[in-house]
Amino acid sequence: MAIEKMVLLKIIGSIEDMHEILKELIFCENAHLNMNVENSSAYNNYLAVHQYESEIIGSSIYNIVDPNNIHNSCSDCLSSVEELSRGLGLELKIDKKLLLENNYDYEQAKKDLSRIQLTIGGRVNEINNKRQQISELLELKGKIDSIADKDVDFNKIADLNYFYYEIGSFVTENKSRLKKNYENLSAIVLKIGNIKSSAEDLYMIIYPKQFKEETDNLLKSLNWSELVIPEEYEGSAAEKLVKIDAKIDELQKDITSLSSSIEAETEDNKKTIFKIYNVFKLEDKIAELEQRADFGNNAFALDVWVEEKNKAEVEKVIASVTDKYLISSKTPQEFSDDVIAPTKLKNNWFSKPFEMIVNMYGLPAYDEIDPTPILAITFCLAFGIMFGDIGQGLVYVLAGLLLRKKMEAASGVAIRLGASSMFFGCIYGSLFGLEKHELPWIPGILHGSPLSPDNIPMILAAGILFGILALTVSYVLGTANSLKRGDIEEGIFGKNGIFGYIFFISFIMTIVALTGIFNVPMSIPLTTLLISLAVLIMKQPLTSLVTGHRPLFHESPGEYLTESIFEAIETILGTLSNSISFVRVGAFALNHAGLFLAFMVISKMMPNIFLQILILVVGNILILSLEGLVVLIQSLRLHYYEMFGKYFKGGGVAFKPIKLN
C-alpha cells in the first residue's frame, strides 16, 4: 500500500561501453545505487560477470582507469574551476544541455582548464587571495570592534618586562569553570568586549612571564582561541580599526583593477568554464558508480534499484548505447532480509502532505505498510473533532493557501486540517466560537452547546469510539505488517497481533459490561479476556507448536514465563492507558468550547461594543495559535504513541536516484 514497487537490476556490460552506459544511467535519473555493497555476493556478481563475459564482447581488451584516480583528479579540477569561478564572480550550475553538446569530453575539459589557468589563472588567484584577506580582516575588525574601550593602547602593554598578555575567547561552558577557580589563577582575566557575530565574550589575559608554560596549558584546557592581530595594525582599538579599513579599501581597489584587466577574457571563457564544470561533475559521478561496480576481464556488473514501472525505460536507455549488455532483475522478496530495498512513498493528492508527519517519525521500510493514507484520515478526524469551528478552520485553510509556494507539505496539512475543522464546526454549529443560539443561521447538527450536560457524555464517548476505531485499524495494520515479515509470533499471538486485538476488544467489552452501558453478560468478555491473555503469555511455545519448531521454548521455560508474565502486565496497563488516552479527543472538543466561553464572559463584562469585539478577536487569535498548537501536538501524540507503536517501525532507506546535482 502506497510504496512504489522496486526491482534490483543487475546491469552487465562490456567495459568498453561502461562509461556511456553509466552516463545515460545518470541522465535518466531513475536508478538508486544499491548501497548494500557487502551483500552484493547475495546476487553473485562475480559469477555473473564471468558467466556473461564471453557472450558480451569480442577479443579486444579495454583497460579501465582506476576510478579512485579519476575521482581524485576530478576533485582537484573541480576545486580549480570553483576557484576560477569565484574569482570571476560566476555562479556554477548543473546544465545537462551543455553535456549533451557534441565532442566535449574529459580530456578536452582538462586542456581547456589548463589553458584558461595559464591566461588568467594568476590574476584570478590574486583576486581570490585578496578577497580572502578582506574576509579575514572583516572578521578581525568585528572582534576588535567589540572591545568596549577603544582608546586603550595595546602598545603600552606589549613590551612589559615581566608580563605577557593575550586577547582571545573561549566557549561559554568554560567561562563558568574559570570563574569558579579564579582565585587560584596566576593570571588576570579581563572581559574586554562581546563579539556580536558569535555571541562570545572577548577576554584579555595578563600573566607573569615566568608562568608562561603553565598559563599556556591552562588556556589549552579551556579551548582558548587567541586573537592574533598582525603587527601592522598597532595602536589602540580605534587606531587599529582605521588601519584595517584603509587596508580593506586598498585591497578592494586592487581587486577592481584586477577584475577589469580580465573582463574581456572572462566573457570569452564563461561558457567554456560552465562546460568544464559540468564535465568534471559528470566524470566524478561516473567514477563514483564505477567504484561500486564489479569487474571481470572485459565486463562489469552494477546493481541498481529502479521503480518497477521504470524498468523498461532504464533498459531502453542502456539499449540506446549498445547492444552488448545483459540486464536481469530481481524483486526484493527474492533476497534475504539483509538486502534492503529503498522506499519511495506513493500517495494520492489527499494524503501526500501527511508524508511529512510520517517521515518525522521515520520512513517506512520497503516491506512495511505505509501508514500515510490511514494517518491522513485519522489525523484529520482527530484534529477536526478536537478543534471543530467553521471560521477558525477557514483561517487555517486560508493560511495554508497563502503558504502553498513556500512550504508545500506544511501548507497542504494546514488546508486539510482546516477543512476538517470546518466540517466538524458544521456539526457542532460553531463559527469563531459563536454558537447556533447566538447565530441561528450557521449550520449545526448538535442540539445546544457542546458544553450542555446532555452533550458532554456523548462527546467524550465519541472520543473513545474514535479511539477504538483508530486502534482497530492499528491492530489490523500491525498484524498485516508482522505477517508480511513472516513473524507469526507477533502477528497472531503477539500483543499487537490478532490475539492482542481480541484482548483489547474483550477488555473494552468487560468495562462496558461492568458499567452496564449495554446489557452484556460479564462472563463472555471476561472469559475471552483471560483466554487471550493466556495466549499472549504463551506466544512463543504456541508459535513453536504451529511452526513445528522444537524445543517449544527458545530459552529456559522459567525465564521465558517470568518475562512473558511481566510483559502481559505491561499489555494490560498499556491497553488501559491506550483507551483512556482517546478520552482526550472528546475532552479537547469540550475544552475548545469552554475556552471561547471564557472569552465570551470577559467580553460581556466590557462596557462598550468595541472592547467586546476586541476581546473576542484576541480570544480567537489565542485559540487559533495556542490551542491549535496544543491540539496538533495531541493529535501527533495519539498517532505516534498510541497508534504507530502498534504497527509502524519506520526503518526505511529513502529512494534517491543517481543525479548530477
Added chain:
Amino acid sequence: MNPNMAFYAVNTKIATKKGRILSKGDWNKFIECGSVEQLADLLKNNVEFAKAFKDADSSESQRVNLETILGKFRRIEVENLLHYFSGDYKEFLKTFLVEEEINDLSLIIRKLSREESLDGIKDRFIHSELFETLDFDDLLTATSIDQLSKKLKGTAYYSGLNNLTKEDALKRDFHIEMKLYMAYYRSLFDRAEKLDKEDRNAAKEIIGFKIDLLNIQWIFRALKYYSISSEEIFIYSLEGGKIIDYSKLKKLCYSQSIDEFKGMVQDFLKYDLFKNLNDAEMDINVVIDYYMFDYLKTKKYHNIGIVISFVYLLDIIVNDLTSITEGIQYNVPKDKLKEYLAFNI
C-alpha cells in the same frame, strides 16, 4: 503510565539478562580458562555474550579482537533495550551509545597523531552504526589531526577538540579523553532534563555518582602520573557530581599529595575507597568499579534508574572480562586474578 517506557517489561528483561550475565558458574569457568581462545568459546556459549560474537570471524580470538567483541557487547545490549523505549526516553538512552563512538573516535585520533595508516581500523570499531552521530566514513578520509578536527565541525565533539594539535594527541592524551567525556556527560544531562521528574532525578543521581567516581579516578591519575597544574586538573573534571560538589571537587584537585587526596575522598564518600589499592599492581579502575558495583547492587530503582544501573553494570562486566583476558595472557594466578575483578565471584 509512561507511554515512552515499557517499565515492567524492561525490568523483567534486565533481570533475565543479569541472571545470564552474572552466572557465577560461568564466571568460575572463565577464570579457569587456560587460553583466550577457550574463554572466547565459553563466552560464545552464554546466551547474552554470544550476541557480540554473531558477526565476528570464528578464528578471531586474539586479545585485540576479543576486546573489540567485548566493546561491542555493551553496545548490543543497549541497542536491545532501546526497543522498550520511545520519544525522549529513547533519545536519552541512545546517548549512552556515545561512549562507543568516543572509543572509536579516540582510536582514529591516536592513529592519526602517530601518523599510522587508518587501514583496517574499521574492524576495531565498536560503535552503533544504527545510531551513529558521526559520519565515520568521512572521518576515515582524514589524513591529519587538523583535517579530522575540521571534519568534526558541527558535531557535539567539536567545541572540545577545535584547537586540537598532533602534540596534544601525543603528549596530552587525557586532553582528548576528558574533553570527549565532558561532551558526553553534558548531553546525558541535557537529555535527562526531558524525562519525567522521578526518572530525571534517578538519572541525575546515578550519573552523578558515576561522575564522582570518574572525577576521583581522573584526579588520582593526574596527581600520580601527569605533571599538570591543579587548575588544569579542575578544569578537566566533570560537572554534575552527586556527593562531590564544586567546592569538594576543588579541594580534591588542589590536594598537595596522594595521601591527602585519599583522606579527603574517604571523608567525602564515607568509605575507604583505596583500602585495597596498596597492592602495587592494583589498578584504580578496579577499585572504582568495585565500589560502583557495590552501589549498583544495593541501590534499587523503580524507574529509568534500573536501565542506567544496568548500563553501568555492563561497563564493569566488560572491564572484568578484559582483566580476565589479560590475566590469562600474562599467566596471573587464578586467586590473584579474582582480586582484580569488581564482580565478586
